[in-house]
Every structure is written in structure tokens, then in C-alpha cells.
Amino acid sequence: MRLLTLIGLVGLLGACSASKEEQQETTQVPDSVYLYRGDKLVAQTFDTLRNSLLSAIADKGFPHAIDFCNEQAYPLTAIYQNDSVSIRRASARFRNPNNRPDSLEMAALADFIVNGPSTKIIRTRDQVHYIKPIMMQAMCLNCHGVPDENIKPETLQAIRERYPTDQAINYAEGDLRGIWHIAFTLKR
Numbered sequence: 001m002r003l004l005t006l007i008g009l010v011g012l013l014g015a016c017s018a019s020k021e022e023q024q025e026t027t028q029v030p031d032s033v034y035l036y037r038g039d040k041l042v043a044q045t046f047d048t049l050r051n052s053l054l055s056a057i058a059d060k061g062f063p064h065a066i067d068f069c070n071e072q073a074y075p076l077t078a079i080y081q082n083d084s085v086s087i088r089r090a091s092a093r094f095r096n097p098n099n100r101p102d103s104l105e106m107a108a109l110a111d112f113i114v115n116g117p118s119t120k121i122i123r124t125r126d127q128v129h130y131i132k133p134i135m136m137q138a139m140c141l142n143c144h145g146v147p148d149e150n151i152k153p154e155t156l157q158a159i160r161e162r163y164p165t166d167q168a169i170n171y172a173e174g175d176l177r178g179i180w181h182i183a184f185t186l187k188r
């Protein structure tokens with residue numbers, strides 16, 4: 001009986017110290033691990049978005065794909081989210097007002113403009129933020145480029161119907177379009 005109690009107690013102590021170690025680990029995980037996890041999440045999310053977008057375009061063309069983005073961009077971006085990981089896109093010249101940058105995102109965008117775009121880890125009290133620049137590619141100009149030159153009139157009309165305050169046009173290939181922002185919430 002005594003032995004059992006002792007074993008129980010040791011087990012309990014073991015459990016306590018393990019959870020303490022775990023806690024320390026979560027706050028001490030190096031930037032490289034978050035860069036790796038962030039890169040992987042962005043690759044998965046971008047693949048999902050791009051493949052769905054391409055099939056929407058192939059299916060019924062660009063104006064229809066605007067409706068598709070309007071309905072699916074948010075749910076598709078959230079596929080790999082969970083309780084402690086949030087994934088979003090933000091842009092200084094946004095199309096969807098929900099993608100307006102917050103102060104941390106604004107500072108990251110400003111930093112990319114001054115120092116050049118590169119993936120960054122930013123730590124705040126309870127979160128580790130992974131920020132990756134989104135650059136304009138030729139294909140994106142169909143919906144984010146120069147009206148008439150890159151964006152067809154019927155596509156522009158569909159954009160204006162869905163997004164009356166759209167700012168996300170007149171981009172050129174290679175421009176900084178915005179950022180991926182993944183926030184990992186730390187366990188304390």
C-alpha cells in the first residue's frame with residue numbers, strides 16, 4: 001500500500017516536471033522552427049487557393065472566378081488553421097476590407113518596403129508571428145493589374161460589384177502585393 005502510494009507520488013511528480021518542461025519548450029522554440037512550420041502552412045494554403053482558383057477560371061472564366069474568390073478565399077485560407085494557429089492575408093491596398101492590415105502587419109509591410117521583402121518572425125507576449133511577403137506574378141494581373149491593359153472590362157465590372165471600395169488594382173509583376181500572417185499562440 002505504502003509502495004503504491006510512493007509510486008503514485010513519483011508518477012505525479014514526474015508528470016508535473018514534464019509539463020513544466022513542455023511549457024518552457026513552447027516559449028523557447030527557436031525562430032527556425034516557426035519559419036519551417038510557417039513555410040509549410042503557406043505552401044499548403046497557397047496550393048489549395050491556387051488550385052481551386054485555377055479550376056474556377058478554367059470552368060467559367062475570370063468574372064466568375066471573382067465570385068469564387070469572394071465566397072471561397074476566406075474558408076480556403078482557414079483550412080489549416082486550428083485553436084492555436086491562425087492564418088490570414090493582409091495588404092496595404094486591399095480588396096476585401098477584412099484584409100486591412102493591423103498595426104503589427106502595417107509595420108511588417110513598411111519594413112518590407114524599406115528593407116526589401118523577406119520572411120520574418122516577430123515575437124509578442126503571447127504569440128509568435130510568421131510574416132511572408134506575397135509578390136505579384138503575371139497570372140495575378142488578370143484581376144490585380146491595370147484595368148483594360150490586364151483586367152478585362154467584364155472582370156473589372158465583377159470586381160466593382162463585389163468590392164465597391166477595391167484598392168487592389170494597378171499592380172505590376174514583381175510588386176509587393178501583401179503578406180501571409182500566421183500567428184502561433186504560445187502555451188504558458
Ligand code: HEC
Pocket residue numbers: 057062065066069070071073074089090091093094095096097099134135136137139140141142143144168177178179
Ligand atoms: C480571378 C481573379 C483573381 C486572380 C487571378 C487573383 N486574385 Fe487575388 N483576389 C481576388 C479577389 C476577388 C480577392 C478578394 C478575396 C476575398 O474577398 O477575400 C483577392 C484577394 C487577394 C489578396 C488578399 C488581400 C486583399 O486585397 O483583400 C491577396 C494577397 C491576393 N489576392 C493576391 C493574389 C495573388 C498573389 C495572385 C496571383 C497568384 C492573385 N491574387 C490572383 C481575385 C483574384
